Amino acid sequence: MPRVQREATVTWEGNVARGSGAISGATGAFSELPYSLATRVEKPDGKTSPEELLAAAHAGCYAMSLAGELSREGSPPEHLDVRATVTLDQVEDGSHRIVASALLARARVIGIEQRAFEEIASRANEGCTFSKLIDASGTVTVNATLEGETDGD
Amino acid sequence: MATDRKAEVTWNGDLMSGSGRIDSVTSGALGSLDIDWRARSEDAESKTSPEELIAAAHAACVSMALSHALAQAGHPADELKTSATVTFQPGEGITKVALAINGKVPGIDDAAFQEAAQTAKENCPVSKALASVPEISLDARLQS
Numbered sequence: 001m002p003r004v005q006r007e008a009t010v011t012w013e014g015n016v017a018r019g020s021g022a023i024s025g026a027t028g029a030f031s032e033l034p035y036s037l038a039t040r041v042e043k044p045d046g047k048t049s050p051e052e053l054l055a056a057a058h059a060g061c062y063a064m065s066l067a068g069e070l071s072r073e074g075s076p077p078e079h080l081d082v083r084a085t086v087t088l089d090q091v092e093d094g095s096h097r098i099v100a101s102a103l104l105a106r107a108r109v110i111g112i113e114q115r116a117f118e119e120i121a122s123r124a125n126e127g128c129t130f131s132k133l134i135d136a137s138g139t140v141t142v143n144a145t146l147e148g149e150t151d152g153d
Numbered sequence: 154m155a156t157d158r159k160a161e162v163t164w165n166g167d168l169m170s171g172s173g174r175i176d177s178v179t180s181g182a183l184g185s186l187d188i189d190w191r192a193r194s195e196d197a198e199s200k201t202s203p204e205e206l207i208a209a210a211h212a213a214c215v216s217m218a219l220s221h222a223l224a225q226a227g228h229p230a231d232e233l234k235t236s237a238t239v240t241f242q243p244g245e246g247i248t249k250v251a252l253a254i255n256g257k258v259p260g261i262d263d264a265a266f267q268e269a270a271q272t273a274k275e276n277c278p279v280s281k282a283l284a285s286v287p288e289i290s291l292d293a294r295l296q297s
Contacts, residue, residue, distance in 0.1 A: 008209035029201035076167035
């Protein structure tokens with residue numbers, strides 16, 4: 001498969017404590033999202049942050065990976081709910097690090113057993129490119145549960 | 154103090170023909186945003202993807218770190234324009250992030266600017282999180 005490139009741009013004005021920036025994606029799916037230091041490390045106040053964007057990336061990446069693994073096993077999901085929570089924390093040397101991303105997934109899949117599902121959920125984490133990256137510097141946890149089989153509705 | 158940021162995604166169907174949505178995030182600043190495999194791995198068709206969001210996170214993080222490094226060096230920036238381009242090889246992963254920074258910084262010489270940009274690239278939290286990406290390049294230019 002060919003290489004894919006995705007670009008985003010940021011404009012920042014002023015110093016770190018009082019300045020602010022605006023974030024845009026090249027696809028136009030989001031543009032001029034404001035952010036600042038205060039809203040990054042304290043209350044978000046309606047503003048996104050690098051860590052929130054990573055949480056969105058991680059949830060999206062894992063959802064696709066899980067859908068792919070389930071499809072490969074012949075049990076494509078009817079519905080997946082995935083939540084990613086990214087934690088930024090101050091470490092010993094005083095700098096900030098992304099220390100963890102916690103994935104919480106709920107899946108509605110017909111004809112699969114819990115144990116098989118758990119294995120697939122774990123394989124999906126290994127296959128998610130972003131999980132691999134975060135895992136190299138922090139901790140990735142996966143908590144995946146299967147909803148009861150539907151009545152065929 | 155630790156800071157948590159959360160995002161919620163729903164997905165329906167298989168990978169190739171199904172589709173998903175980034176429904177909501179902690180701040181409420183974005184969503185809902187449609188995502189699917191085709192837009193991620195071929196033409197984006199105005200849809201975002203994990204890689205675009207990672208590019209956005211990285212550009213935002215480096216900009217903030219550089220504004221800090223410049224202020225500490227006694228030369229606060231007037232304006233920084235940063236782009237991040239993430240290269241994704243399906244089946245392999247993220248192979249490269251290319252950072253490009255254009256800075257308007259009164260009274261700084263190029264050597265000091267390059268040093269600050271390098272420091273920001275190495276130390277911002279997103280760079281640390283992406284440390285296992287095979288290549289992260291930096292092209293920093295000072296606007297005269």
